[in-house]
Amino acid sequence: MKFDKIALIGNPNCGKTTLFNLLTGAKQRIGNWPGVTIERKEGEFVVNAKTYGIVDLPGVYSINEDASIDEQIARDFALNNPEYLYFNIIDASTLERGLYLTTQLREAGINIVILLNMMDIVYKRGMEIDVEALKQATGCEVIALSLKETVDFSQFKRAIEGFSATKALEIVYPDEVKTADNERVALLKAESRFRHAHTVASQVIEHNVNLKKTISDKIDKVILGALTGVPIFLLVMYLLFLMSINFGGALIDFFDIATGAIFVDGVRYLMSSVNAPEFLTVLIADGVGGGIQVVATFVPIIFALYLFLTLLEEVGYMARAAFVMDQFMRKIGLSGKAFIPLVVGFGCNVPGIMAARTLDTHRERVTTVLMAPFMSCGARLAVYALFAAAFFPVGGQNIVFALYVIGILFAVLTAFILKHAFKSVDTSDFLMEIPNYQLPSLRNLLTNTWNKLKGFVLGAGKIIVIVVTIINVVNSVGMDGSFGNQDSKNSLLSKVAQVVTPVFKPMGIEADNWPATVGIVTGILAKEVVVGTLDSLYSSIDVEASKRQEVAVEYSLISGLTEALKTIPVNLQDALQNLSDPLGLGVLDDTNSQTVAAQTQEVSTDTFGAMVSRFDGKIGAFAYLLFILLYFPCVAAFGAMIREIGRSWAIVGALWATGLAYFSATAFYQIGTFTQHPLYSLFWIGVSIVILIASILMLVNTGRKASDRVIPIITESTCRHCK
Numbered sequence: 001m002k003f004d005k006i007a008l009i010g011n012p013n014c015g016k017t018t019l020f021n022l023l024t025g026a027k028q029r030i031g032n033w034p035g036v037t038i039e040r041k042e043g044e045f046v047v048n049a050k051t052y053g054i055v056d057l058p059g060v061y062s063i064n065e066d067a068s069i070d071e072q073i074a075r076d077f078a079l080n081n082p083e084y085l086y087f088n089i090i091d092a093s094t095l096e097r098g099l100y101l102t103t104q105l106r107e108a109g110i111n112i113v114i115l116l117n118m119m120d121i122v123y124k125r126g127m128e129i130d131v132e133a134l135k136q137a138t139g140c141e142v143i144a145l146s147l148k149e150t151v152d153f154s155q156f157k158r159a160i161e162g163f164s165a166t167k168a169l170e171i172v173y174p175d176e177v178k179t180a181d182n183e184r185v186a187l188l189k190a191e192s193r194f195r196h197a198h199t200v201a202s203q204v205i206e207h208n209v210n211l212k213k214t215i216s217d218k219i220d221k222v223i224l225g226a227l228t229g230v231p232i233f234l235l236v237m238y239l240l241f242l243m244s245i246n247f248g249g250a251l252i253d254f255f256d257i258a259t260g261a262i263f264v265d266g267v268r269y270l271m272s273s274v275n276a277p278e279f280l281t282v283l284i285a286d287g288v289g290g291g292i293q294v295v296a297t298f299v300p301i302i303f304a305l306y307l308f309l310t311l312l313e314e315v316g317y318m319a320r321a322a323f324v325m326d327q328f329m330r331k332i333g334l335s336g337k338a339f340i341p342l343v344v345g346f347g348c349n350v351p352g353i354m355a356a357r358t359l360d361t362h363r364e365r366v367t368t369v370l371m372a373p374f375m376s377c378g379a380r381l382a383v384y385a386l387f388a389a390a391f392f393p394v395g396g397q398n399i400v401f402a403l404y405v406i407g408i409l410f411a412v413l414t415a416f417i418l419k420h421a422f423k424s425v426d427t428s429d430f431l432m433e434i435p436n437y438q439l440p441s442l443r444n445l446l447t448n449t450w451n452k453l454k455g456f457v458l459g460a461g462k463i464i465v466i467v468v469t470i471i472n473v474v475n476s477v478g479m480d481g482s483f484g485n486q487d488s489k490n491s492l493l494s495k496v497a498q499v500v501t502p503v504f505k506p507m508g509i510e511a512d513n514w515p516a517t518v519g520i521v522t523g524i525l526a527k528e529v530v531v532g533t534l535d536s537l538y539s540s541i542d543v544e545a546s547k548r549q550e551v552a553v554e555y556s557l558i559s560g561l562t563e564a565l566k567t568i569p570v571n572l573q574d575a576l577q578n579l580s581d582p583l584g585l586g587v588l589d590d591t592n593s594q595t596v597a598a599q600t601q602e603v604s605t606d607t608f609g610a611m612v613s614r615f616d617g618k619i620g621a622f623a624y625l626l627f628i629l630l631y632f633p634c635v636a637a638f639g640a641m642i643r644e645i646g647r648s649w650a651i652v653g654a655l656w657a658t659g660l661a662y663f664s665a666t667a668f669y670q671i672g673t674f675t676q677h678p679l680y681s682l683f684w685i686g687v688s689i690v691i692l693i694a695s696i697l698m699l700v701n702t703g704r705k706a707s708d709r710v711i712p713i714i715t716e717s718t719c720r721h722c723k
Helices: 016-024 067-081 092-107 120-126 131-138 156-161 180-205 215-223 228-249 254-273 277-299 299-315 317-332 336-345 350-356 364-376 376-389 396-421 442-457 460-476 494-506 512-523 529-540 557-577 585-590 594-601 603-614 616-630 635-646 646-674 678-708
Strands: 004-012 028-032 039-047 050-056 083-089 112-117 127-129 140-142 203-209
Touching: 004 016, 004 067, 004 092, 004 112, 016 028, 016 039, 016 050, 016 083, 016 131, 016 376, 016 442, 028 050, 028 460, 039 156, 067 277, 083 092, 092 112, 092 127, 092 180, 112 131, 120 127, 131 140, 131 180, 215 228, 215 317, 215 442, 228 299, 228 557, 254 277, 254 299, 277 299, 277 635, 299 317, 299 350, 299 442, 317 336, 317 396, 336 350, 336 364, 350 364, 350 442, 350 616, 350 635, 364 396, 364 635, 364 646, 376 396, 376 460, 376 529, 376 603, 376 616, 396 585, 396 616, 396 646, 396 678, 442 460, 442 635, 460 494, 460 512, 460 635, 494 616, 494 646, 512 529, 512 603, 512 616, 529 603, 616 646, 635 646, 646 678
Parallel strands: 004 050, 004 083, 083 112, 112 140
Antiparallel strands: 028 039, 039 050, 127 203
16 A cells, blocks of 8 residues: 555654644745644655645544543544554553553554654663564564654654555454443453553563663752752743843834834825825735734744743753642643743743643643733733832832732633543543653754744734724824824724723723723733833823824835834844843832833823823723733734634633623722712622622633534545545
8 A cells, every 4th residue: 555645643742743844944934734723743854756735633642532622532533534554653662551552453443553762772771672573573664763863754654655554453352341331341341451561662672781760850950950940940941031021021122123124104105106105005004014024023022932842842941840839730730841831921921822742632731821821921011010109109010010910810710610620530640751862953943933833923913903904094084084093083993992991990990081991902912012102192181183293214124124123123122131130120110200101101291191081090091901901802812812722712711801801890899989879889889799799600611612522534535634
């Protein structure tokens, strides 16, 4: 039988993805498996002018019927796509464990070629594997290699072209399987398969010397030590934060200014030069161009994040980090690995959400992604600092700390609810594989990082561009049909906000404070945009539009790109100077002086007075901050949520966050002003509680439905990516 399609199947951390990257390079297509949000990668590789299609199946330990989503995907694909030849990659240093999956595949009559990876580790341990004996014992072609070294890919072609199907493996099960119940039968069959794998492994493994403690064992005494494990983990998290947020963030201004000069100002200049209609100019330049600009600003931090995360996985630390934090995270139904995306979320929610893809189960990914937006990111900190300067010049840092803690508490609440909403979840017994330490491959690091970055730009980026276009156009067009009314009281967005503002009255926003409502809407673009919106509206709210003068600046692409390049050394220098303050909390040092705070945040000093006169004191200001902390994620985070957990869960997560925001802000404000209007406050406290209960029920019901959902069988006809 001739094959032109290959599928890779094997345990996690066996080198499967490394092989996929070596074979396909950057020519990969990344999507999701039908019906779920598990990443699906496919590509092509060429050997001696022959092109083969290749699919990378999820890493699994077995293909049991009642198993995780990953295992169901691998099982369904393998059983329903016999036209594929399956490369079963096995970590040769843990041969017996890998042979359990091989046994199941052979028993199911699936055509496989065994690839023994990490042979270098086998030799270092003083072991040898008799490849010929393994061929005889399994009835399969066996290729022994180490993906860290130079690989002769022509041997793959020979194995493919010379493949001949053999009879399916028959295992003799005990007679008890004929009479036992289903659970007992599954256990008996598993024991028989393990026994078979053990027998084969013992026949082919030869120990030349006494086994000694490996370097990995010695390092783990420190890395996983009772006293040293957590401090080392926190140090690694600090470096991760520093790498992705500080040093990755140092390039944000470059991407922001450069893409703005090309896609916004440049496009506007070109369209103006051909006398294009003003609406079309706003739509393409401010809308689509502005959306591309927003997407571009996330490129450096996401690239830096995935580069560091991939490095941790390649080296072998990721599993150890999960081990260190597992006991703590298990209390809320998650494994220790889920702690990493949440830490990253304090810098920016978008990479935090995307980091959840490293988690092992769909349930954990959903829970962690819904928790991540509650982590106070650096963008929200800018809003906190603005309000701290206006309302809390003394003790503003305590207010900000309280907001950070409140966000964490609501994230934990989310995890607890989903822990009980998802059915058949048992976190009491957690089996964790600790892989060997190894030097990473630079090619694999860059390929993995590039493909994940490309997935964000082409996936979440589409959502971001669409939403940014809509908001920017509505923010530009005036009620009289004119354009160029961004962040002014004449824009359509401002007029709509004035109509909608009564909805926010229970949380202390009166009709004359409609700019706060505009800030909520523009905050969906990015939370830091709230600062610019409030500054623009408050500082000019009493100024007639005719008195505002705009200074025309001649467009120059070279000047724009030069300005962008100049930001790199300045920002890198700032990043080095702020090594001890990765969260950027130093901005709070200026909140005790409104003049200094205005200079630091580049806002007008008049803005503070306008805010104080329109918000209902400290209670009203803190209620607004609660809403900003909790409500709808920014468009980039929402796009990342759709990509990672699907549209339905992303919408549920956004509604859950917004429901919590309205409940918290309203309840806090009404309790704080209860003595002024007791009956009115009681009514709205009751309404806010109803909103909270409805939000919880929505989350619980969605979790239960997700638990009951059956994953579709994956075949060539049901998977458009497989063809």
